[in-house]
Amino acid sequence: MTYRDRSVMVTLEAREARVQRPNWAPAEVDLDRPSAARVYDFYLGGLHNFAVDREMAARAVADWPELPAIMQANRAFLRRAVRHLAAQGIDQFLDIGSGIPTVGNVHEVAQAALGDARVVYVDIDPIAVAHARALLEDDANTGVVQADFVDVGAVLEDPVTRSLLDFSRPVGLLVVALLHFVGDERRPAEALARYREAMAPGSHLVLSHASADGAPDRADEHRSLYRRTATPMTMRSRDEVAALLDGFTLVEPGIVFLPQWRPDDPVPPANPERFTGYAAVGRRD
Structure with missing residues (x-):
């Protein structure tokens, strides 16, 4: 077909x-x-x-036939990053823009490494929140919050967040495939700075972000598709992604294309720039 x-x-x-x-x-x-x-x-x-x-x-x-592979590479990066944080002893995660929990989501990866890991999922989409609550209702170590990423107070002060996460200890803040849906007019860097201020030293930020750097010929078509949704897309350059990580110390290998961040496969993929998204992990010192 x-x-x-x-x-x-x-x-x-x-x-x-x-x-x-x-x-x-x-x-x-x-x-x-x-x-x-x-x-x-x-x-x-x-x-x-x-x-x-x-x-x-x-x-x-x-x-854009490569699009499913890009999305899968993004999810694979999420799993690798969560395993990395768990290896550093981080056992609590705040996943904002989590979407609908599917196989290999944060709580599955974190709890496989640390059985009592706690995860709070946050999303603004009511269908994502409804599904997450239904799927996770029997897991006492997970919770779901419906809130907007830029409404930092609503996220951090929600009773679910406060009951599960202890911000006096290191936490993993995950904004994976989220910030390209937050336009500049909504000041995503300011929101990230507020989250950073609430995080204890030793906390980490896990970030991935769509960019036109790897495939500028496809970017306009992709942006036009997402204008049909409630969340139009803002692609950012590598320098603009780096600005979002201000205040965090980059973990090696720094800001790279999705499949290049600590890959499981020792053989790197051909043309990693075609995955059109950057991945990075930063530490709060």
Whole structure:
């Protein structure tokens, strides 16, 4: 089946599905508008997405066939970074912009390394939050908060956050594939500085960010697709990503393309710049 055929198929599927609402979907969720969190879930092989999300994903993949591999590389970086933090003894994590929990998410990786690790997931998307709460209701060491990344007080002072995380000890702050959905007008660097001030020395920031540096010819198409969602995309250069890490000491190998950050495979991928996203981990000294 060609990408064109697949796009036609999912378009028809989307039109048919709009008259139905799955019993797991909150009433306030708009079935006619794609969600970045649900599109990401689809790329990762998850099941918590709608036909309209799959339609958007198919259109994106038709224009950019490497896109699912980029998303999977981003998730692989997340797993490697969490394992690294766990090896440093960090046993509590604040994952902002967490999306819909799928296989290999933070609590699974952290608890595999440290059985009593605690994780708070934060997302602004009601469907992501609803799914996370349903999936994690039996795990006493995890919690879910619905809040906006830039509303730092709402995140840090939420009763769930306060009950699970102790900010007098090192914490792992994860903003993976999030900040490219936070435009400059919302001052993401200022929000990160406030989180940094609340973190104890020895804490770490884990960050990945979409960029046009690796594939400028594809960037405009990708940005135009995300303008259809509630979270349009702001791609940033390496220097702009570095500015977001101000106040943190970079962990080796620094700011690199996604598959280059401490890869599990000793054989590096060909053309890593085509993964069009930077990865970095910084330590709060």
